[in-house]
Amino acid sequence: MEITLSLEKTSSTNLSIVVDVFRASTSITIALNKFKQIIPTFTPEEAKEIAKQKNGVLAGERMGKTIEGFDVGNSPVDISNLNTEKETLVLTTSNGTRILKDMKSTVLIGSFINAKSVAKTSLKIAKKNSYEHIDIVMAGWKGNFAIEDFLASGEILHWIWKELSKENNKNVENGFKYENNNDFKISEYGQAAILASRNYENLKKVIANTRSSKRLKELGYEKDIEFSLQKNIIENVVIYENGSLKLLK
Structure with missing residues (x-):
């Protein structure tokens, strides 16, 4: 299985996870x-x-x-x-809903608040449908890279990697021991996102000073920032089918 990370447009015809932390996916x-x-x-x-x-x-x-x-x-x-x-x-919305329009893959919605659940569910769907590719798709901002989406994607990718590693009998408990093997391969872009996302306190400090955060603070939405940066507080997994977003049950 190949796991990749993209900006705005998915490279997968199998399964994609859309990430728009501020704020559509949250x-x-x-x-x-x-x-x-x-x-x-x-x-x-x-x-x-x-x-x-x-x-x-x-x-x-x-x-x-x-x-x-x-x-x-x-x-x-x-x-x-x-x-x-x-x-x-x-x-x-400006970004998150826009990029759903032309997707040809199975689409899930990911964020910090459901990273673990959406990661595990993506693997279940991939196995059930014999998918060979999962792509995490960052919404960004007006076509530009947004670090909050990169870091949330890293959180999701961490849980995907952890589940795959368990299945392949790799030691995942004693620090970061990432390695690709014949059963799965995470792109180098994805590996970078995983590594960048591992220091949670530093992550929050960095995101607090991004363009997106500053814009939301100026508009009075500081509570949205705090809410959106909570990790794994909910098990909801959302799927986009037939023009509608619903809970996957």
């Missing part, structure tokens, strides 16, 4: 505690139309700001605090 993962489905859309106009049809909650942002007239922005904290009995969330 919002989507936590929102399915409250909603039965999330419909990602690619324009505010499309979101409004679908929300009317589905009697859904309208959520979205552009440039980090809540879109005027929407019920809520792309905030995992605000979405968690919504008081609603509606079953559908219609979501449009």
Whole structure:
């Protein structure tokens, strides 16, 4: 099995894990505690139309700001605090929902908050379907690298590597003893992400000073940053199928 790391566009026709830490993948993962489905859309106009049809909650942002007239922005904290009995969330974002549009692979949603669960589930799906390739896809920002997505991808890749190593009887408990073998190969880009993600306290300090964090702080979303950087607080695994995001059960 080959495991790779990409920016914006997946290189896999098998299985892809989309990572947009600030904030789409975090919002989507936590929102399915409250909603039965999330419909990602690619324009505010499309979101409004679908929300009317589905009697859904309208959520979205552009440039980090809540879109005027929407019920809520792309905030995992605000979405968690919504008081609603509606079953559908219609979501449009600058990055995360946009890159779902042209994917041809099985697509899962990954973040810090569900890294372990999405890693383990990806391997189960790969085995069940005889997939030979898993690709972690960083959303980035306007086509550019975003370090928070790189580090969250490293967290997911760490758990993928750990599970594969256990299966191949490798010692994974006494420090980082990564090695490729005939059964799996993690790209060098992916290996770099794993290594970079291992010091959690340093990771949080670095991300606190990124462009994305500064932008969110200026908009008053500092709590979203803190929420999004929590590791493995939820077991939700989200799959994108037939234009809808739902919990994989």
